[in-house]
Amino acid sequence: xxxxxxxxxxxxxxxxxxxxxxxxxxxxxxxxxxxxxxxxxxxxxxxxxxxxxxxxxxxxxxxxxxxxxxxxxxxxxxxxxxxxxxxxxxxxxxxxxxxxxxxxxxxxxxxxxxxxxxxxxxxxxxxxxxxxxx
Amino acid sequence: xxxxxxxxxxxxxxxxxxxxxxxxxxxxxxxxxxxxxxxxxxxxxxxxxxxxxxxxxxxxxxxxxxxxxxxxxxxxxxxxxxxxxxxxxxxxxxxxxxxxxxxxxxxxxxxxxxxxxxxxxxxxxxxxxxxxxxxxxxxxxxxxxxxxxxxxxxxxxxxxxxxxxxxxxxxxxxxxxxxxxxxxxxxxxxxxxxxxxxxxxxxxxx
Numbered sequence: 001x002x003x004x005x006x007x008x009x010x011x012x013x014x015x016x017x018x019x020x021x022x023x024x025x026x027x028x029x030x031x032x033x034x035x036x037x038x039x040x041x042x043x044x045x046x047x048x049x050x051x052x053x054x055x056x057x058x059x060x061x062x063x064x065x066x067x068x069x070x071x072x073x074x075x076x077x078x079x080x081x082x083x084x085x086x087x088x089x090x091x092x093x094x095x096x097x098x099x100x101x102x103x104x105x106x107x108x109x110x111x112x113x114x115x116x117x118x119x120x121x122x123x124x125x126x127x128x129x130x131x132x133x134x
Numbered sequence: 135x136x137x138x139x140x141x142x143x144x145x146x147x148x149x150x151x152x153x154x155x156x157x158x159x160x161x162x163x164x165x166x167x168x169x170x171x172x173x174x175x176x177x178x179x180x181x182x183x184x185x186x187x188x189x190x191x192x193x194x195x196x197x198x199x200x201x202x203x204x205x206x207x208x209x210x211x212x213x214x215x216x217x218x219x220x221x222x223x224x225x226x227x228x229x230x231x232x233x234x235x236x237x238x239x240x241x242x243x244x245x246x247x248x249x250x251x252x253x254x255x256x257x258x259x260x261x262x263x264x265x266x267x268x269x270x271x272x273x274x275x276x277x278x279x280x281x282x283x284x285x286x287x288x289x290x291x292x293x294x295x296x297x298x299x300x301x302x303x304x305x306x307x308x309x310x311x312x313x314x315x316x317x318x319x320x321x322x323x324x325x326x327x328x329x330x331x332x333x334x335x336x337x338x339x340x
Contacts, residue, residue, distance in 0.1 A: 001170060008186045009169065012193040022201060023162075058166050058196070060159040070159045077160055 010054050014039060017057040024074065024085075025057030030092040045088075046080040056080050062089070162200030168214050175218040180225050188225060195220035251323065274325040283318050 001009070017025025032042055043053040055078045062070035071089075075082045156164050169192060176188050199220055275284040282300035291297075298304040298311045301318055 005185060005189075009189045009193075012186070012189045013166075016190070016193045016197055020197065023197065055163045055166065058163045058200070060161070060200070062159065073157045074159050077163065 010039075010050065013054045013057050022061055023057060024059045024061055024089070027061065027089050027092045028053075028057060030096070031088045034092065034095065046084050048079050052078045052080065056085070156203075161203045162196050165196055165200065165213060165217065168217055171214050172217045172221055175214070176221045176225060179222055180229065183225055183229055187228060188221070191224035191228065192217070192221045194224050270326070270329050273329055274322055280318065280322060284322055287319075287322065 014025060014029065017023040018029035020026055028042060032038070037045070039050060039053060043050050046053065046056065048056070056074065059074045059078070060070070062068075062074070071082055071086055074080065075085060169189075172192055173185075173188055176192070177183075177185065180188065195217060199217065271281075271284060275281040279301045283297065286292075286296060286300055294311065294315065295304070297315050298306075301311075301314055303311050303314045306314070
Protein backbone atom coordinates (compact mmCIF):
# COMPACT_ATOMS: atom_id res chain seq x y z
CA UNK A 1 0.00 0.00 0.00
CA UNK A 2 1.44 3.39 -0.95
CA UNK A 3 1.78 6.14 1.69
CA UNK A 4 -1.14 8.15 0.28
CA UNK A 5 -3.49 5.16 0.46
CA UNK A 6 -2.26 4.32 3.95
CA UNK A 7 -2.99 7.86 5.05
CA UNK A 8 -6.50 7.66 3.59
CA UNK A 9 -7.16 4.41 5.38
CA UNK A 10 -5.86 5.77 8.69
CA UNK A 11 -7.97 8.91 8.26
CA UNK A 12 -11.03 6.71 7.73
CA UNK A 13 -10.29 4.85 10.99
CA UNK A 14 -9.84 8.06 13.01
CA UNK A 15 -12.90 9.68 11.49
CA UNK A 16 -15.29 6.74 11.79
CA UNK A 17 -14.29 5.52 15.25
CA UNK A 18 -14.60 9.10 16.54
CA UNK A 19 -18.35 8.96 15.94
CA UNK A 20 -19.21 6.15 18.36
CA UNK A 21 -18.32 5.81 22.09
CA UNK A 22 -18.24 2.03 21.64
CA UNK A 23 -14.72 2.46 20.23
CA UNK A 24 -11.57 3.66 21.95
CA UNK A 25 -11.11 5.96 18.96
CA UNK A 26 -14.05 8.05 20.17
CA UNK A 27 -12.38 8.77 23.50
CA UNK A 28 -9.02 9.42 21.92
CA UNK A 29 -10.60 11.90 19.51
CA UNK A 30 -12.15 13.72 22.47
CA UNK A 31 -8.80 13.69 24.21
CA UNK A 32 -7.16 15.21 21.13
CA UNK A 33 -9.65 18.06 21.25
CA UNK A 34 -9.32 18.54 25.01
CA UNK A 35 -5.54 18.60 24.91
CA UNK A 36 -5.19 20.10 21.43
CA UNK A 37 -3.12 17.23 20.08
CA UNK A 38 -2.72 15.87 16.59
CA UNK A 39 -2.56 12.15 15.88
CA UNK A 40 1.21 12.00 16.03
CA UNK A 41 1.31 13.69 19.43
CA UNK A 42 -1.40 11.37 20.66
CA UNK A 43 0.56 8.34 19.51
CA UNK A 44 3.61 9.78 21.26
CA UNK A 45 1.72 10.11 24.55
CA UNK A 46 0.71 6.48 24.31
CA UNK A 47 4.23 5.47 23.35
CA UNK A 48 3.23 3.86 20.06
CA UNK A 49 3.52 4.29 16.29
CA UNK A 50 0.77 5.72 14.06
CA UNK A 51 0.05 2.25 12.75
CA UNK A 52 -0.58 1.01 16.29
CA UNK A 53 -2.62 4.09 17.13
CA UNK A 54 -4.98 2.97 14.36
CA UNK A 55 -5.24 -0.41 16.05
CA UNK A 56 -5.97 1.19 19.42
CA UNK A 57 -8.77 3.27 17.87
CA UNK A 58 -10.34 0.09 16.51
CA UNK A 59 -10.47 -1.52 19.95
CA UNK A 60 -13.74 -1.70 21.84
CA UNK A 61 -14.06 0.65 24.78
CA UNK A 62 -13.24 -1.35 27.93
CA UNK A 63 -16.31 -2.75 29.69
CA UNK A 64 -17.21 -1.34 33.08
CA UNK A 65 -17.01 -4.68 34.86
CA UNK A 66 -13.84 -5.79 33.08
CA UNK A 67 -12.07 -2.48 32.69
CA UNK A 68 -8.62 -3.53 33.84
CA UNK A 69 -8.66 -6.82 31.92
CA UNK A 70 -9.91 -5.24 28.68
CA UNK A 71 -7.37 -2.44 29.05
CA UNK A 72 -4.57 -4.95 29.60
CA UNK A 73 -5.58 -6.88 26.48
CA UNK A 74 -5.69 -3.72 24.37
CA UNK A 75 -2.32 -2.50 25.57
CA UNK A 76 -0.68 -5.89 25.25
CA UNK A 77 -1.81 -6.11 21.62
CA UNK A 78 -1.01 -2.55 20.59
CA UNK A 79 1.94 -1.67 22.81
CA UNK A 80 0.15 1.34 24.25
CA UNK A 81 0.98 2.45 27.79
CA UNK A 82 -1.70 1.18 30.17
CA UNK A 83 -1.28 4.10 32.49
CA UNK A 84 -1.50 6.68 29.69
CA UNK A 85 -4.51 5.07 28.01
CA UNK A 86 -6.36 4.53 31.29
CA UNK A 87 -5.74 8.17 32.20
CA UNK A 88 -7.09 9.39 28.85
CA UNK A 89 -10.19 7.21 29.01
CA UNK A 90 -11.02 8.24 32.56
CA UNK A 91 -10.37 11.91 31.91
CA UNK A 92 -12.62 12.03 28.88
CA UNK A 93 -15.35 9.95 30.51
CA UNK A 94 -15.33 12.31 33.49
CA UNK A 95 -15.42 15.40 31.30
CA UNK A 96 -18.31 13.94 29.34
CA UNK A 97 -20.15 13.16 32.56
CA UNK A 98 -19.63 16.70 33.83
CA UNK A 99 -20.69 18.27 30.58
CA UNK A 100 -23.93 16.33 30.66
CA UNK A 101 -24.60 16.89 34.36
CA UNK A 102 -22.99 20.08 35.64
CA UNK A 103 -22.08 19.92 39.35
CA UNK A 104 -24.91 21.26 41.57
CA UNK A 105 -24.55 23.39 44.69
CA UNK A 106 -24.90 20.19 46.74
CA UNK A 107 -21.55 19.01 45.37
CA UNK A 108 -19.22 19.03 48.37
CA UNK A 109 -15.90 20.03 46.88
CA UNK A 110 -17.42 22.81 44.81
CA UNK A 111 -19.26 24.26 47.84
CA UNK A 112 -16.05 24.23 49.83
CA UNK A 113 -14.28 26.16 47.10
CA UNK A 114 -17.02 28.76 46.87
CA UNK A 115 -16.96 29.34 50.68
CA UNK A 116 -13.30 30.32 50.59
CA UNK A 117 -12.96 33.03 47.96
CA UNK A 118 -9.29 33.67 48.75
CA UNK A 119 -8.18 30.10 48.11
CA UNK A 120 -7.87 28.38 44.74
CA UNK A 121 -10.50 25.64 44.22
CA UNK A 122 -9.49 22.09 45.09
CA UNK A 123 -8.61 19.84 42.17
CA UNK A 124 -11.25 17.40 40.95
CA UNK A 125 -11.48 14.10 42.80
CA UNK A 126 -9.19 11.22 41.83
CA UNK A 127 -10.11 8.26 39.67
CA UNK A 128 -11.96 6.30 42.29
CA UNK A 129 -13.84 9.10 43.91
CA UNK A 130 -17.13 10.72 42.88
CA UNK A 131 -17.43 14.50 43.24
CA UNK A 132 -20.04 14.20 45.96
CA UNK A 133 -17.79 11.98 48.06
CA UNK A 134 -15.74 14.94 49.31
CA UNK B 135 -14.70 4.39 40.41
CA UNK B 136 -15.80 5.97 37.19
CA UNK B 137 -16.34 2.53 35.72
CA UNK B 138 -20.10 3.12 35.94
CA UNK B 139 -19.69 5.82 33.30
CA UNK B 140 -18.78 3.21 30.72
CA UNK B 141 -22.11 1.39 31.05
CA UNK B 142 -23.89 4.05 29.05
CA UNK B 143 -22.69 2.87 25.66
CA UNK B 144 -22.03 -0.75 26.51
CA UNK B 145 -24.53 -3.36 25.35
CA UNK B 146 -26.00 -5.28 28.25
CA UNK B 147 -26.65 -8.34 26.09
CA UNK B 148 -24.59 -11.38 26.91
CA UNK B 149 -21.57 -11.71 24.66
CA UNK B 150 -22.55 -13.93 21.74
CA UNK B 151 -20.48 -16.87 20.62
CA UNK B 152 -17.47 -15.87 18.63
CA UNK B 153 -14.07 -17.12 17.69
CA UNK B 154 -12.40 -17.77 21.07
CA UNK B 155 -9.01 -16.74 19.68
CA UNK B 156 -10.20 -13.11 19.32
CA UNK B 157 -10.58 -11.36 22.69
CA UNK B 158 -13.67 -9.17 22.84
CA UNK B 159 -11.91 -5.75 22.74
CA UNK B 160 -9.81 -6.75 19.73
CA UNK B 161 -12.32 -8.11 17.21
CA UNK B 162 -12.33 -5.16 14.84
CA UNK B 163 -8.59 -4.68 15.41
CA UNK B 164 -7.87 -8.21 14.26
CA UNK B 165 -10.29 -8.09 11.35
CA UNK B 166 -8.66 -4.85 10.19
CA UNK B 167 -5.70 -6.99 9.12
CA UNK B 168 -7.74 -8.11 6.10
CA UNK B 169 -8.08 -4.59 4.73
CA UNK B 170 -5.82 -5.09 1.71
CA UNK B 171 -7.64 -8.20 0.51
CA UNK B 172 -11.09 -6.73 1.09
CA UNK B 173 -10.30 -3.40 -0.54
CA UNK B 174 -8.78 -5.18 -3.55
CA UNK B 175 -12.00 -7.18 -4.05
CA UNK B 176 -14.32 -4.22 -3.63
CA UNK B 177 -12.18 -1.87 -5.76
CA UNK B 178 -12.44 -4.40 -8.58
CA UNK B 179 -16.24 -4.48 -8.22
CA UNK B 180 -16.39 -0.69 -8.20
CA UNK B 181 -13.57 0.50 -10.49
CA UNK B 182 -14.94 4.05 -10.90
CA UNK B 183 -15.36 4.70 -7.19
CA UNK B 184 -12.54 6.67 -5.52
CA UNK B 185 -10.22 4.59 -3.34
CA UNK B 186 -10.91 6.88 -0.35
CA UNK B 187 -14.60 6.02 -0.58
CA UNK B 188 -13.79 2.31 -0.55
CA UNK B 189 -11.59 2.72 2.54
CA UNK B 190 -14.32 4.65 4.26
CA UNK B 191 -16.86 1.96 3.46
CA UNK B 192 -14.49 -0.76 4.66
CA UNK B 193 -13.97 0.87 8.03
CA UNK B 194 -17.72 1.49 8.38
CA UNK B 195 -18.37 -2.16 7.58
CA UNK B 196 -15.66 -3.26 9.99
CA UNK B 197 -17.14 -1.24 12.84
CA UNK B 198 -20.66 -2.40 12.01
CA UNK B 199 -19.66 -6.06 12.03
CA UNK B 200 -17.26 -5.60 14.94
CA UNK B 201 -20.21 -4.71 17.14
CA UNK B 202 -22.01 -7.92 16.27
CA UNK B 203 -19.32 -10.55 15.72
CA UNK B 204 -21.91 -13.32 16.05
CA UNK B 205 -22.90 -12.40 12.48
CA UNK B 206 -19.79 -14.25 11.35
CA UNK B 207 -20.55 -17.93 10.98
CA UNK B 208 -17.32 -19.82 10.28
CA UNK B 209 -19.23 -22.64 8.60
CA UNK B 210 -20.87 -20.41 6.00
CA UNK B 211 -17.98 -18.55 4.48
CA UNK B 212 -14.77 -16.79 5.24
CA UNK B 213 -14.28 -13.47 6.92
CA UNK B 214 -12.85 -11.75 3.86
CA UNK B 215 -16.01 -12.59 1.91
CA UNK B 216 -18.19 -11.26 4.72
CA UNK B 217 -16.20 -8.03 5.02
CA UNK B 218 -16.08 -7.55 1.25
CA UNK B 219 -19.83 -8.09 0.99
CA UNK B 220 -20.57 -5.57 3.73
CA UNK B 221 -18.11 -3.05 2.27
CA UNK B 222 -19.53 -3.43 -1.22
CA UNK B 223 -23.05 -2.89 0.09
CA UNK B 224 -21.99 0.38 1.72
CA UNK B 225 -20.18 1.49 -1.43
CA UNK B 226 -23.32 0.76 -3.44
CA UNK B 227 -25.49 2.76 -1.03
CA UNK B 228 -23.16 5.74 -1.08
CA UNK B 229 -22.64 5.53 -4.83
CA UNK B 230 -26.37 5.32 -5.44
CA UNK B 231 -27.02 8.30 -3.21
CA UNK B 232 -24.18 10.35 -4.78
CA UNK B 233 -25.32 9.45 -8.31
CA UNK B 234 -28.91 10.39 -7.54
CA UNK B 235 -27.78 13.73 -6.15
CA UNK B 236 -25.59 14.38 -9.20
CA UNK B 237 -28.47 13.52 -11.54
CA UNK B 238 -30.79 15.85 -9.63
CA UNK B 239 -28.25 18.66 -9.80
CA UNK B 240 -27.56 18.04 -13.47
CA UNK B 241 -31.27 17.97 -14.19
CA UNK B 242 -31.74 21.18 -12.25
CA UNK B 243 -28.84 22.80 -14.08
CA UNK B 244 -30.21 21.67 -17.45
CA UNK B 245 -33.67 22.93 -16.53
CA UNK B 246 -32.24 26.36 -15.72
CA UNK B 247 -30.27 26.43 -18.97
CA UNK B 248 -33.27 25.21 -21.00
CA UNK B 249 -35.49 27.83 -19.43
CA UNK B 250 -33.01 30.58 -20.18
CA UNK B 251 -32.45 29.31 -23.71
CA UNK B 252 -36.17 29.15 -24.30
CA UNK B 253 -36.65 32.72 -23.05
CA UNK B 254 -33.79 33.95 -25.20
CA UNK B 255 -35.09 32.13 -28.27
CA UNK B 256 -38.50 33.62 -27.74
CA UNK B 257 -37.08 37.12 -27.99
CA UNK B 258 -35.59 36.53 -31.41
CA UNK B 259 -38.60 34.55 -32.64
CA UNK B 260 -41.12 37.11 -31.54
CA UNK B 261 -39.18 39.92 -33.16
CA UNK B 262 -39.34 37.87 -36.39
CA UNK B 263 -39.00 40.04 -39.50
CA UNK B 264 -39.31 43.27 -37.60
CA UNK B 265 -36.51 45.78 -37.90
CA UNK B 266 -35.90 45.54 -34.17
CA UNK B 267 -34.73 41.94 -34.58
CA UNK B 268 -31.71 43.20 -36.55
CA UNK B 269 -30.92 45.72 -33.81
CA UNK B 270 -31.39 43.08 -31.08
CA UNK B 271 -28.94 40.80 -32.84
CA UNK B 272 -26.44 43.62 -33.17
CA UNK B 273 -26.73 44.35 -29.45
CA UNK B 274 -26.47 40.71 -28.41
CA UNK B 275 -23.51 39.90 -30.68
CA UNK B 276 -20.88 42.62 -30.98
CA UNK B 277 -17.81 40.76 -32.26
CA UNK B 278 -17.39 38.49 -35.26
CA UNK B 279 -17.15 35.40 -33.00
CA UNK B 280 -20.31 36.42 -31.13
CA UNK B 281 -22.18 36.98 -34.40
CA UNK B 282 -21.08 33.60 -35.74
CA UNK B 283 -22.07 31.93 -32.48
CA UNK B 284 -25.50 33.62 -32.40
CA UNK B 285 -26.09 32.63 -36.02
CA UNK B 286 -25.40 28.96 -35.22
CA UNK B 287 -27.57 29.16 -32.14
CA UNK B 288 -30.51 30.68 -34.07
CA UNK B 289 -30.20 27.82 -36.55
CA UNK B 290 -30.15 25.42 -33.58
CA UNK B 291 -26.77 24.03 -34.53
CA UNK B 292 -24.96 22.63 -31.46
CA UNK B 293 -22.21 20.65 -33.14
CA UNK B 294 -19.13 21.25 -30.95
CA UNK B 295 -16.79 21.29 -33.94
CA UNK B 296 -18.74 24.02 -35.73
CA UNK B 297 -19.13 26.00 -32.52
CA UNK B 298 -15.40 25.81 -31.83
CA UNK B 299 -14.66 27.01 -35.37
CA UNK B 300 -17.13 29.87 -34.96
CA UNK B 301 -15.24 30.99 -31.87
CA UNK B 302 -11.83 30.40 -33.47
CA UNK B 303 -10.83 28.06 -30.65
CA UNK B 304 -10.53 24.83 -32.64
CA UNK B 305 -6.77 24.84 -32.00
CA UNK B 306 -7.31 24.53 -28.20
CA UNK B 307 -7.66 21.23 -26.27
CA UNK B 308 -11.20 19.86 -26.29
CA UNK B 309 -11.78 20.67 -22.63
CA UNK B 310 -10.75 24.29 -23.17
CA UNK B 311 -12.96 24.51 -26.27
CA UNK B 312 -15.94 23.43 -24.17
CA UNK B 313 -15.14 26.09 -21.56
CA UNK B 314 -14.99 28.81 -24.23
CA UNK B 315 -18.22 27.64 -25.85
CA UNK B 316 -20.02 27.63 -22.51
CA UNK B 317 -18.68 31.06 -21.70
CA UNK B 318 -19.88 32.45 -25.02
CA UNK B 319 -23.27 30.79 -24.66
CA UNK B 320 -23.77 32.30 -21.23
CA UNK B 321 -22.76 35.76 -22.43
CA UNK B 322 -25.11 35.77 -25.44
CA UNK B 323 -28.03 34.35 -23.46
CA UNK B 324 -27.67 36.98 -20.74
CA UNK B 325 -27.64 39.77 -23.30
CA UNK B 326 -30.73 38.40 -25.01
CA UNK B 327 -32.51 38.13 -21.69
CA UNK B 328 -31.69 41.74 -20.83
CA UNK B 329 -32.96 42.86 -24.24
CA UNK B 330 -36.14 40.87 -23.66
CA UNK B 331 -36.63 42.39 -20.21
CA UNK B 332 -36.11 45.89 -21.58
CA UNK B 333 -38.58 45.33 -24.40
CA UNK B 334 -41.14 43.97 -21.97
CA UNK B 335 -40.70 47.01 -19.75
CA UNK B 336 -41.03 49.37 -22.75
CA UNK B 337 -44.19 47.64 -23.95
CA UNK B 338 -45.69 47.80 -20.51
CA UNK B 339 -45.08 51.53 -20.01
CA UNK B 340 -47.59 54.07 -21.29
